Amino acid sequence: GKAGGKITPRETDYPQWYQDVIREAELAEPAKVVKGCMVIKPHGYAIWEKLQRDLDGRFKATGHQNAYFPLLVPQSFITKEAEHVEGFSPELAVVTHAGGEKLEEPYIIRPTSETIIGYFFSRWIESYRDLPLLVNQWANVMRWEKRTRMFLRTTEFLWQEGHTAHSTHEEAQAEVMRMLDVYGDFAEQVMAMPVIRGIKTDSERFAGAVQTTCIEAMMQDGKALQAGTSHDLGQNFGKAFNVMFQTEAGGRDYVWQTSWGVSTRLVGGVIMTHADDSGLVLPPRVAPIHVVIVPIYKNDDERAQVLAAAESIRAQLADVDLAPPRSRHRDFVEVVIDDRDLRPGNKFYMWERKGVPVRVELGPKDLAKGQVCVKMRVDTAAGRGKEFIAQNEFVATIKERLDRFQDELLRIARERLQERSRTIDTWDEFLAAFAGEKSTFAWCHWDGTRETEAKIKEQTKVTIRCIPLPGHGPEPEAGRCVFSGNPSARRVLMAKAY
Amino acid sequence: GKAGGKITPRETDYPQWYQDVIREAELAEPAKVVKGCMVIKPHGYAIWEKLQRDLDGRFKATGHQNAYFPLLVPQSFITKEAEHVEGFSPELAVVTHAGGEKLEEPYIIRPTSETIIGYFFSRWIESYRDLPLLVNQWANVMRWEKRTRMFLRTTEFLWQEGHTAHSTHEEAQAEVMRMLDVYGDFAEQVMAMPVIRGIKTDSERFAGAVQTTCIEAMMQDGKALQAGTSHDLGQNFGKAFNVMFQTEAGGRDYVWQTSWGVSTRLVGGVIMTHADDSGLVLPPRVAPIHVVIVPIYKNDDERAQVLAAAESIRAQLADVDLAPPRSRHRDFVEVVIDDRDLRPGNKFYMWERKGVPVRVELGPKDLAKGQVCVKMRVDTAAGRGKEFIAQNEFVATIKERLDRFQDELLRIARERLQERSRTIDTWDEFLAAFAGEKSTFAWCHWDGTRETEAKIKEQTKVTIRCIPLPGHGPEPEAGRCVFSGNPSARRVLMAKAY
Numbered sequence: 002g003k004a005g006g007k008i009t010p011r012e013t014d015y016p017q018w019y020q021d022v023i024r025e026a027e028l029a030e031p032a033k034v035v036k037g038c039m040v041i042k043p044h045g046y047a048i049w050e051k052l053q054r055d056l057d058g059r060f061k062a063t064g065h066q067n068a069y070f071p072l073l074v075p076q077s078f079i080t081k082e083a084e085h086v087e088g089f090s091p092e093l094a095v096v097t098h099a100g101g102e103k104l105e106e107p108y109i110i111r112p113t114s115e116t117i118i119g120y121f122f123s124r125w126i127e128s129y130r131d132l133p134l135l136v137n138q139w140a141n142v143m144r145w146e147k148r149t150r151m152f153l154r155t156t157e158f159l160w161q162e163g164h165t166a167h168s169t170h171e172e173a174q175a176e177v178m179r180m181l182d183v184y185g186d187f188a189e190q191v192m193a194m195p196v197i198r199g200i201k202t203d204s205e206r207f208a209g210a211v212q213t214t215c216i217e218a219m220m221q222d223g224k225a226l227q228a229g230t231s232h233d234l235g236q237n238f239g240k241a242f243n244v245m246f247q248t249e250a251g252g253r254d255y256v257w258q259t260s261w262g263v264s265t266r267l268v269g270g271v272i273m274t275h276a277d278d279s280g281l282v283l284p285p286r287v288a289p290i291h292v293v294i295v296p297i298y299k300n301d302d303e304r305a306q307v308l309a310a311a312e313s314i315r316a317q318l319a320d321v322d323l324a325p326p327r328s329r330h331r332d333f334v335e336v337v338i339d340d341r342d343l344r345p346g347n348k349f350y351m352w353e354r355k356g357v358p359v360r361v362e363l364g365p366k367d368l369a370k371g372q373v374c375v376k377m378r379v380d381t382a383a384g385r386g387k388e389f390i391a392q393n394e395f396v397a398t399i400k401e402r403l404d405r406f407q408d409e410l411l412r413i414a415r416e417r418l419q420e421r422s423r424t425i426d427t428w429d430e431f432l433a434a435f436a437g438e439k440s441t442f443a444w445c446h447w448d449g450t451r452e453t454e455a456k457i458k459e460q461t462k463v464t465i466r467c468i469p470l471p472g473h474g475p476e477p478e479a480g481r482c483v484f485s486g487n488p489s490a491r492r493v494l495m496a497k498a499y
Numbered sequence: 500g501k502a503g504g505k506i507t508p509r510e511t512d513y514p515q516w517y518q519d520v521i522r523e524a525e526l527a528e529p530a531k532v533v534k535g536c537m538v539i540k541p542h543g544y545a546i547w548e549k550l551q552r553d554l555d556g557r558f559k560a561t562g563h564q565n566a567y568f569p570l571l572v573p574q575s576f577i578t579k580e581a582e583h584v585e586g587f588s589p590e591l592a593v594v595t596h597a598g599g600e601k602l603e604e605p606y607i608i609r610p611t612s613e614t615i616i617g618y619f620f621s622r623w624i625e626s627y628r629d630l631p632l633l634v635n636q637w638a639n640v641m642r643w644e645k646r647t648r649m650f651l652r653t654t655e656f657l658w659q660e661g662h663t664a665h666s667t668h669e670e671a672q673a674e675v676m677r678m679l680d681v682y683g684d685f686a687e688q689v690m691a692m693p694v695i696r697g698i699k700t701d702s703e704r705f706a707g708a709v710q711t712t713c714i715e716a717m718m719q720d721g722k723a724l725q726a727g728t729s730h731d732l733g734q735n736f737g738k739a740f741n742v743m744f745q746t747e748a749g750g751r752d753y754v755w756q757t758s759w760g761v762s763t764r765l766v767g768g769v770i771m772t773h774a775d776d777s778g779l780v781l782p783p784r785v786a787p788i789h790v791v792i793v794p795i796y797k798n799d800d801e802r803a804q805v806l807a808a809a810e811s812i813r814a815q816l817a818d819v820d821l822a823p824p825r826s827r828h829r830d831f832v833e834v835v836i837d838d839r840d841l842r843p844g845n846k847f848y849m850w851e852r853k854g855v856p857v858r859v860e861l862g863p864k865d866l867a868k869g870q871v872c873v874k875m876r877v878d879t880a881a882g883r884g885k886e887f888i889a890q891n892e893f894v895a896t897i898k899e900r901l902d903r904f905q906d907e908l909l910r911i912a913r914e915r916l917q918e919r920s921r922t923i924d925t926w927d928e929f930l931a932a933f934a935g936e937k938s939t940f941a942w943c944h945w946d947g948t949r950e951t952e953a954k955i956k957e958q959t960k961v962t963i964r965c966i967p968l969p970g971h972g973p974e975p976e977a978g979r980c981v982f983s984g985n986p987s988a989r990r991v992l993m994a995k996a997y
């Protein structure tokens with residue numbers, strides 16, 4: 002499990018490449034002694050913290066408040082909403098003993114918190130004046146999955162779950178779309194990961210929701226990653242937990258609820274959107290370290306001079322705040338000076354694997370010329386190959402350089418999404434596009450039936466990722482289902498998925 | 500459980516007062532359906548977020564990195580360290596079933612993570628070059644306690660646990676003291692809660708540690724709150740989990756470990772240090788809301804004018820950042836304008852209960868005079884009664900006002916600690932000081948035996964809170980044990996405790 006091994010090329014074995022990148026960048030490791038769990042190591046957790054911090058600011062800016070509800074849920078709660086129990090029962094972890102005694106009623110470890118939060122909403126909400134109620138929780142949840150993959154699907158994972166209650170369905174629906182847009186903007190602007198926004202089919206809906214919306218991102222192998230979901234729960238949990246309120250008109254009604262979440266799987270999305278055969282690549286807005294300075298020297302004298310210059314550059318960069326002006330956090334440029342007793346080449350190699358956006362080499366010649374040798378993690382319009390830049394200029398333009406690099410990573414990912422998305426109209430073409438492990442984002446006509454959806458999945462492992470929202474896919478147009486040939490009103494997004 | 504009830508005076512019933520303050524400030528409520536758990540409501544959670552954010556910055560500034568380890572721990576792990584299993588066994592929650600099947604080996608929900616982290620340290624550490632390893636985890640933990648009290652002792656609670664490994668005992672000991680000092684400074688400078696720093700007796704030591712250091716705060720009723728602990732684990736867990744490393748000299752040795760933690764019980768500490776019979780009192784550095792503006796008007800015209808002026812004041816205050824210059828977060832002055840259709844008196848009452856430091860009344864007369872009417876939550880040198888201040892001046896001096904208020908709350912708490920701490924030399928005096936529910940911070944001679952400690956506890960419920968560190972209590976001086984009359988080398992701190 003230690004770093005220092007090789008990274009399998011993506012072409013050779015994509016799943017192995019993914020594991021290798023995680024190991025070599027020291028992001029996480031499988032826990033092994035705890036089934037399907039992982040340990041999130043410091044570099045991986047620091048990425049999650051950056052994602053959290055930015056998202057949290059967006060939730061607060063849209064009027065939500067954080068709260069914390071119990072980890073354990075009485076087992077009977079999960080049975081109160083019929084579809085919910087059906088969806089989650091096979092995946093539950095159950096606490097049967099505590100404090101040295103067998104419990105009268107077992108508890109489950111929350112797989113999600115609609116039920117326990119529904120219960121508390123019923124205690125807190127009496128009248129339309131208590132609405133809307135807009136809360137979010139940062140928490141760990143547990144779903145006992147059979148097949149796991151680090152970050153993408155683990156039995157325990159970290160996430161946030163927003164839960165809101167409203168007095169009308171319209172208001173709840175607006176909340177669902179508001180948070181989907183928060184996720185979509187975040188994915189694109191912070192993770193540099195373009196997404197398709199859409200609606201899930203009935204069979205892919207969240208267990209207990211009346212509608213599930215989602216953002217779907219294309220990974221480098223053409224598979225889809227469901228990166229976030231925002232659910233319209235209708236009055237399903239309101240009825241299950243008797244969350245009633247007095248309406249403004251004096252009547253009584255059940256509240257309309259929503260829930261929405263993203264998880265540590267986003268870290269997997271960052272990896273599979275940007276990393277390459279040399280290891281991790283991090284967009285600056287999610288990078289825990291922005292710049293690594295590798296000192297070059299032949300003797301102690303040179304070492305002292307070069308390190309002093311490196312410290313001075315670090316000090317200057319450390320004052321640059323990358324965060325937007327009114328944000329509640331500061332994002333100072335993080336610089337590491339790697340003065341370990343190793344050959345520079347080994348250091349380059351290691352920091353490349355960790356995805357640090359900017360590498361600076363600094364030797365006596367550079368000092369003499371007042372310059373630094375800069376190399377970006379990936380060649381783009383934000384910098385190609387080794388650039389020799391005056392120290393002052395490097396410091397003065399670091400923010401611009403990082404912003405440009407961020408934009409370039411998004412541009413590259415957008416181009417990939419566009420180039421690899423296809424319109425497919427025949428079943429032969431479909432089978433060819435999804436042969437073996439292949440995947441793509443296929444825009445296909447679908448006859449709208451569960452049966453067709455199930456058969457496509459059974460025969461090809463391809464699922465309907467979403468029915469696109471206006472502006473996020475082809476416009477509706479009549480056609481024939483790619484599988485059944487029956488009439489279809491619009492194309493939907495089909496792909497294999499993580 | 501709804502706010503809007505009365506707050507029992509402290510004199511009448513201190514435990515009831517505590518519950519009333521929590522309910523009326525809407526900080527939390529007992530979960531009831533989940534034994535011994537609570538729901539942390541938005542106002543309570545926002546305080547915890549402020550504590551977290553500041554502490555997290557201090558951990559990072561002292562070289563620690565955050566990581567995340569599994570919630571579940573194989574049951575066999577807990578038995579590997581003899582004292583650890585003895586200490587924690589009675590409090591464990593056990594997962595016996597998952598994914599629809601009975602587990603071969605049950606998992607426990609982490610009561611603390613020394614065991615599981617010890618296991619991973621053994622995989623990560625090979626040589627002295629891997630040391631020190633300095634990690635911290637923000638997490639939920641579970642201890643099945645019989646008697647619970649919101650924030651102070653709940654079966655599930657939120658905390659941070661630092662875990663470090665070192666190549667020498669000296670270095671580990673220095674880490675223990677470094678983190679105790681981080682906690683002590685944080686308690687005093689951020690929570691305005693003075694603490695005594697000391698060492699636990701053997702019987703109060705953490706299960707598995709060779710030494711436990713702690714910070715102890717005096718609550719308003721004279722009882723002690725153990726607010727944070729920092730443990731020297733020696734090589735106990737290193738041996739239990741075979742965490743060996745190659746020393747610089749080429750030998751092999753077990754690592755020396757530390758662990759340290761603070762939890763959501765700190766919120767209880769804030770309450771019982773500062774709140775009064777009118778409700779919560781928040782030091783500005785932990786206050787989610789700093790200023791509430793209550794508009795005063797008699798008609799729609801006045802209302803529009805007053806609200807416009809309030810918005811203008813809010814906008815000006817919102818640019819004031821209370822955070823220290825180089826911190827990674829920003830602490831903009833948070834202002835609420837309470838324009839609800841309620842009588843001003845009701846609003847005053849509500850915000851007072853929520854502990855908001857500054858109240859501003861703003862009416863047509865104030866507008867005409869270009870002034871605001873300011874009232875601080877507690878009368879101190881930072882402001883007494885209603886003050887009429889020019890709007891410009893109020894805005895220009897808000898940071899100073901809040902800083903002074905913070906200092907005043909600390910001064911008041913320090914005076915209370917000093918005034919109520921006593922030197923007690925006779926058993927009669929001791930019994931009188933701790934009669935019934937009474938408590939105080941008693942500096943007493945103790946003969947150093949477990950037997951005496953146990954008898955004192957049995958007869959009076961008083962425990963030895965700590966043996967003070969140099970400068971945090973009376974200097975060592977020979978004397979006679981307050982209970983046994985046997986020789987004693989120094990006084991220790993005795994009190995009833997939460």
Ligand SMILES: [Zn+2]
Pocket residue numbers: 182198470472
């Ligand atoms: Zn849109």
Ligand SMILES: [Zn+2]
Pocket residue numbers: 680696968970
């Ligand atoms: Zn000290």
